[in-house]
Amino acid sequence: MSTPANAAASSARASSAAASSVAASNAAAATTRARARPWLTPRWRKAVLVLHILGAGAWIGIEVIFAVLVLVGWLSPDAQLAGLAFQALGTFVVTPMLTAGLVTLATGLLLGLGTQWGLTRFWWVFVKLVLTVVMAVLIVVALQPDMPAVVAQGEAIAAGAAPGAELRTLFFPPAVSLAALTFATTLAVAKPWGRMRGAGGRSQSRW
Numbered sequence: 001m002s003t004p005a006n007a008a009a010s011s012a013r014a015s016s017a018a019a020s021s022v023a024a025s026n027a028a029a030a031t032t033r034a035r036a037r038p039w040l041t042p043r044w045r046k047a048v049l050v051l052h053i054l055g056a057g058a059w060i061g062i063e064v065i066f067a068v069l070v071l072v073g074w075l076s077p078d079a080q081l082a083g084l085a086f087q088a089l090g091t092f093v094v095t096p097m098l099t100a101g102l103v104t105l106a107t108g109l110l111l112g113l114g115t116q117w118g119l120t121r122f123w124w125v126f127v128k129l130v131l132t133v134v135m136a137v138l139i140v141v142a143l144q145p146d147m148p149a150v151v152a153q154g155e156a157i158a159a160g161a162a163p164g165a166e167l168r169t170l171f172f173p174p175a176v177s178l179a180a181l182t183f184a185t186t187l188a189v190a191k192p193w194g195r196m197r198g199a200g201g202r203s204q205s206r207w
């Protein structure tokens with residue numbers, strides 16, 4: 001039976017449970033704040049950001065060079081020049097591209113971990129991270145292994161052979177990468193979509 005004494009006891013239990021849950025969530029918020037405290041000083045943050053933007057810019061430039069060499073290889077009426085374009089593509093492009101990608105990734109990781117942005121706190125950072133890792137993996141597993149064949153094709157074309165069918169798909173890698181890098185740059189500048197679930201706080205979205 002419910003008596004005034006029972007009701008008072010159960011209300012006391014409920015308010016003590018509520019108080020302890022508030023205390024627990026305050027403690028969790030304090031831990032998150034402590035973890036979120038930026039450890040890159042403003043000067044280092046700027047230095048790493050410069051490197052990050054240079055890395056991303058170099059990566060975009062190398063993708064453009066990739067696309068130009070494919071177009072010269074496809075379209076040049078001069079077989080020597082077309083063959084040379086494929087040889088240059090197969091020899092010189094992928095290593096600098098991977099280096100620029102890894103510089104962008106490493107500096108992006110530092111900027112995420114060392115500033116208030118975090119890696120899994122804001123959607124725009126997380127999506128850039130996933131995109132960059134996927135692109136870097138594709139360079140290593142899908143692009144790099146094909147380059148010796150591209151060089152061999154270039155030598156054959158320069159010696160008068162007809163271009164092989166596999167050269168027809170070579171425009172896809174720079175086209176897809178340039179689209180992804182343009183998207184990543186847009187995300188970096190616009191910082192859309194706000195915080196990820198559970199990351200708390202106010203949205204920083206500018207769109």
Ligand code: HEM
Nearest residue numbers: 056104105108109111112115117128129132184185188189
């Ligand atoms: C796909 C390649 C990427 C491109 C093209 C790119 C581009 C940029 C650009 C242009 C900025 C400057 C934005 C501004 O100052 O308003 C920037 C900032 C930033 N990027 Fe990236 N980024 C890339 C990959 C990454 C990755 C992989 C991460 C994280 C792991 C990352 C994390 C950050 C963070 C946290 C900032 C803000 C730094 C700050 O203002 O303190 N980026 N990015």
